Amino acid sequence: MLSETGTQFFGYYPGTVALVTAEHAGVRNVMAAGWHTALSAQPPMYGVLIGRERATHALVAGSGVFGINFLPAARAREVQGTGVLSLHELPHKDKFARLGLETLPGAPLALADAYLYYRCRVIQTVATGDHDLFVGEVLEVRHDPACYDGQRLFTGEAAVYLGRSTYVTTTQEREIHVPESFS
Amino acid sequence: MLSETGTQFFGYYPGTVALVTAEHAGVRNVMAAGWHTALSAQPPMYGVLIGRERATHALVAGSGVFGINFLPAARAREVQGTGVLSLHELPHKDKFARLGLETLPGAPLALADAYLYYRCRVIQTVATGDHDLFVGEVLEVRHDPACYDGQRLFTGEAAVYLGRSTYVTTTQEREIHVPESFS
Numbered sequence: 001m002l003s004e005t006g007t008q009f010f011g012y013y014p015g016t017v018a019l020v021t022a023e024h025a026g027v028r029n030v031m032a033a034g035w036h037t038a039l040s041a042q043p044p045m046y047g048v049l050i051g052r053e054r055a056t057h058a059l060v061a062g063s064g065v066f067g068i069n070f071l072p073a074a075r076a077r078e079v080q081g082t083g084v085l086s087l088h089e090l091p092h093k094d095k096f097a098r099l100g101l102e103t104l105p106g107a108p109l110a111l112a113d114a115y116l117y118y119r120c121r122v123i124q125t126v127a128t129g130d131h132d133l134f135v136g137e138v139l140e141v142r143h144d145p146a147c148y149d150g151q152r153l154f155t156g157e158a159a160v161y162l163g164r165s166t167y168v169t170t171t172q173e174r175e176i177h178v179p180e181s182f183s
Numbered sequence: 184m185l186s187e188t189g190t191q192f193f194g195y196y197p198g199t200v201a202l203v204t205a206e207h208a209g210v211r212n213v214m215a216a217g218w219h220t221a222l223s224a225q226p227p228m229y230g231v232l233i234g235r236e237r238a239t240h241a242l243v244a245g246s247g248v249f250g251i252n253f254l255p256a257a258r259a260r261e262v263q264g265t266g267v268l269s270l271h272e273l274p275h276k277d278k279f280a281r282l283g284l285e286t287l288p289g290a291p292l293a294l295a296d297a298y299l300y301y302r303c304r305v306i307q308t309v310a311t312g313d314h315d316l317f318v319g320e321v322l323e324v325r326h327d328p329a330c331y332d333g334q335r336l337f338t339g340e341a342a343v344y345l346g347r348s349t350y351v352t353t354t355q356e357r358e359i360h361v362p363e364s365f366s
Contacts, residue, residue, distance in 0.1 A: 002287060002295060002299075006324050010324065011221050012199060013341070014353050037232065038195075038217075041192065126307075126318075128230070139190075141189050141192055151347065160197065160353055163337065166336060168356065168358075170197050170345075173351065174350065175260075
């Protein structure tokens with residue numbers, strides 16, 4: 001029951017974290033983003049919110065390209081690491097190498113261990129309070145077929161975030177709901 | 184491993200479904216939205232994508248107000264029902280009543296069984312391909328204290344969507360990751 005009322009905002013949980021990858025002028029980075037969503041099916045568009053002070057913001061704004069990667073529960077430590085470590089503090093380090101995150105040959109923004117990856121081109125930037133929404137046209141989709149069944153229903157174990165550095169995954173037991181009718 | 188490449192877009196899963204509520208000119212509705220995200224912490228802003236053909240779109244556009252509700256796994260059937268049933272098909276019916284979704288006295292957009300609710304005022308509408316992003320200023324937040332611990336870490340069982348009418352929840356076992364350092 002919704003018995004507590006206030007004006008203090010707090011995000012919904014659980015949520016699936018997106019790892020945003022970007023590269024510009026010889027610098028690459030990867031960061032965890034809890035605020036992201038699909039924006040359109042046709043044409044395919046995906047959006048992510050990035051604080052203007054984040055190192056990745058300048059790379060996405062400068063290159064006009066970003067990657068979105070979803071990692072399995074087995075890599076929750078790395079997901080958290082990309083959110084906690086900052087390129088600003090140690091500009092000569094590489095977060096991918098530090099966290100053991102490999103990228104694919106020929107696809108430098110795709111994390112090899114992801115179960116789903118989108119490569120996006122920025123087509124609009126919308127300022128939203130203390131963040132910018134990067135609106136991306138999805139140019140390429142890659143997935144790990146071991147994490148999907150024949151009907152592309154996800155069967156893997158995603159890294160699911162609860163806030164406060166805490167991760168879970170989803171239960172194996174499933175409920176399938178048949179269509180309702182008004183009758 | 185990301186071994187399959189294509190251009191066909193498909194959304195990430197698992198995902199937490201938001202139930203969007205709206206009311207305008209004596210008509211109210213509730214719909215499931217898989218595409219939604221926080222947009223800003225200060226000021227608090229929340230966004231939801233709604234197809235222009237949806238009955239709820241006209242209610243949000245007309246009233247300039249929407250509610251965002253998150254329901255527990257025990258109400259997954261109702262979550263799915265709000266996504267499948269359409270007010271367009273049976274305009275004289277009421278989806279809340281049909282699905283047994285009660286609202287709070289004095290808060291007609293808040294679903295009583297939600298664990299988290301935001302009331303939002305539309306401050307911008309961004310066209311994104313085949314959807315509109317309603318950018319909302321969060322005016323009020325309500326939550327169910329039974330679903331959070333003393334540090335506001337979510338302890339409930341959320342309805343988590345896998346696509347294709349299939350729902351799961353999150354596992355009880357948790358991993359907490361301590362801060363990484365570059366050293």
